[in-house]
Amino acid sequence: MWADAASTNTHNTASHRVLAKNGFEQHGSARNHLHIIGPWDDADLYQRILNNRPRRTPELTGYPTSRSPRHARF
Incomplete structure (x- = not known):
């Protein structure tokens, strides 16, 4: 699991947003x-778990899938 972490002053609403x-x-x-x-x-x-992002589908990335006719094995 990969994560990013951050901390902000409790009164800093701009950073929270x-x-x-x-x-x-x-x-x-x-x-x-904080001092x-x-x-x-x-x-x-705050934290952001990087593994929680939705899986990218081939339709969104533009990369062919293994089921693509270009990569079919005969």
């Missing part, structure tokens, strides 16, 4: 996770 539009799902939160100028902040944790 960008992650959601790119297929990330929130899977948790971490207290005192960017000032006190430690909580973070929302």
Whole structure:
């Protein structure tokens, strides 16, 4: 299984929208996770499981299948 991970400040709604539009799902939160100028902040944790994408069909990719007449074995 392959996954991408990201974390954002809990108050950063713009980053939450960008992650959601790119297929990330929130899977948790971490207290005192980020330290960017000032006190430690909580973070929302996101992940995207790459194996959960729909399987690409030959019709969508343009590649012939093994059942294609060009590749038939006689």
